[in-house]
Amino acid sequence: MPVLARRQAVVVFLAFAFAYFFSALLRAVTATLSPTLSAEFQLQARDLGLLAGGYFLGFAATQLPLGTWLDRHGPKKVILGFLFVAVLGCAAFAQASSFSGLLAARVLCGVGVSACLMAPLTGYRRWFTPAVQLRANSWMLMTGSFGMLASTLPVQWLVPVVGWRPLFWGLAGLVAVSMALIVWRVPAWQAPQAPAEVDAGARASYADVWRHPYFRKMTPVGFFSYGGMIAVQTLWAGPWMVRVAGYEPLQAAGGLFTINICMLAAFWSWGMANPWLQKRGISIDLLIAWGLPLSFVMLGVLIAAGPAAGAWTLALFCVSSTFVSLAQPAVGMVFPASLAGRALSAYNLVIFLGVFVVQWGIGLLIDAFRSGGLTEAAAFRASLGVFLACSVASYAWFLGAGGHNRQQAT
Template identity: 70%
Template sequence: MSAAPGRSQASTPVPENEWLAPRTAVWVFMAFALAYFLSALVRAVTATLSPVLSAELALQASDLGLLAGGYFFGFALTQMPLGTWLDRYGPRRVILAFLCVAVLGCAAFAMATSFAGLLAARVLTGMGVSACLMAPLTGYRRWLSPATQMRANSWMLMTGSFGMVASTLPVQWLMPLLGWRGLFWLLAGLVVVSMLGIAALVPAWRHHGSAGAPAAGRAVGYGEIWRHPYFRQMVPIGFVNYGGMVAVQTLWAGPWMVKVAGYTPDQSALGLFGINLCMLAAFWLWGVINPHLAHRGLLPERLIAWGLPLSFVALGAIVGLGADAGWPLWAAFCVGSTFVALSQPAVAQALPPQAAGRALSAFNLVIFAGIFVVQWSIGLVVDAFGAMGWSTEASFRGAVAVFGLCCLLAYGGFLRGYRRHAIASRG
């Protein structure tokens, strides 16, 4: 990962638009990456633990969806104030404060004795880790060149995929040794370690303006961000397609493999491992090629328009094949959906640097609200079809078909905005 020349001491405050030296940029990235790795692991672990939790607490599909979605609900609750705090106080101060809440959430999950306790702990944990991606992306907007920002964003998501991979087979292997409660105590300790790394390595934030506008220039409020044409163009696919990809990756691919494809829990964990390994490779590749695509003038929205339909083909195959649709097709769906991840840094670059935290957090609110809605809704639709007398396989296939239709509608909304703005820019 490269950066333009700048200060080499991580402890020195970095003024707006002063890019980090390459070595400093790498250490800052690594410090943030550990926290985001743990955030993704905690996010996705419910898919691996779903057989154990379902058996221990007699959870239905809708209960499981709500438990997993509670993390994203807590995540979404913090996004609006988070953006303001990031722009005002900077990534280091904000993420350290939030990670304290994450430690409490992991500890509360480990000690919970009821479904309500688990759900409350998941919400608390989601709130605590909600700055783990927004904080570094806000810093990168100021500390890295535009092309390097796209690379850093993709490689942060790759780090998240490492966390997803760790939530599968490694968690399955640790379960006989630690149990799910011991696992969450271990996670709480690792979050503390990540806090120490961030405190030591991430630069401080220097203000150059009034409160709420740390950089020079006019302050941009949330209202202006939500009305921005580029932001609104990305909202449909951020909510449904991006949110749906994460909902599948962190929960529903697991139950599908067990209840529809007939996998054992160990085979399901292996399948989730394969899915997340494919995602890791995809985000690594995006990080490699993004600077070259940017230099060639290939805009993110154009790549999304071309590439996102690949995910629809995979969903159609899953619905059509039913029990014969195993983890490779779910991996194809998730990898095809990674095109929409290009929207996140693009939204930040479409707005002024002093609004980076608010722009990213507003869009992240869209994504995580989508994850919560899709994750819970799929469970509700599965249960609804089951109440109508459908078999388990038919209920899951019907729910995925409904989700696929929503993905197509969201893509159509994105295309209308994309074509309208393309025509306006040519005019």
């Protein structure tokens, strides 16, 4: 499939980005709604962690079939089918009358938006040059940060006016609009023309992905550092600010806004820098090796400072974790284009299983430490201490695995 002309590439990017905006908003909105939902449904910390993690459970459950469908049918057909499920999930959430109803709808939302990043990245693998792929990946994540921004103060302002249920009805309608844009602007998928590529794609399977040494090298940091950063950003940052730092709900929403605007700036910067870094031969492995330890330092500062650490400390932790976001397009480029959907989806499965485990695990640990006699603030700090230890161990695996990444498959 030929590389798209600049104008068409921009239009395709914007169509996909519009859908991904709402995917990210749905991912993060529970952090802002957590006080409202906790009060209305009497949720414990473990319930809140499971509710937020339900999105990622649904998301992760689709990744393996998603990759095969993307390679076979292309991003346009696949994302449209999934977004229809997202519309149903938003409608179900708006009508839920119990925690189990909320959880089921949340899982459905996760399933529905699970193609919103993998579909475009699969398309970009064929439609864009390698340098533009890295930029497009970072700017898709930047679009996600816009969605997370929208899930903070705008949601906090809207909920008292319209209520959280009409908010989800509105989201269902906007997701439907994103489907119409994709139908209108995204090109149809064409099978690869080169016989060698067709043969490689037909013979390849997920076993080829799992066995690849570079995939294995990147798996633990994707699970703990990337997944854990999303778990904090999309859920535990809000409760930390309220229950540990003493913020009011509106202040916490403002803090989440600060975190997400910092993430937006970070991903925009990565998008600008990545082509320049690639031209100068600065490898993704080297960037992760030198940059990721900054996130461990900031998480340690957060834990040590406790109630004195608020939105800016959380923002610095999340921003310093973005080094590991470079792993995802790097994994995709190691494999041939005919296997890109499966490679990207398999790595996305690793990341979002990590989000689910860390998100729910922190909630379970908080409740367990409180049952053991710790104060709520101390329980939060101890739980994040366990998360820090796991992240450092995953980084040690990354360093010890050796090897190097290739910017694109031959």
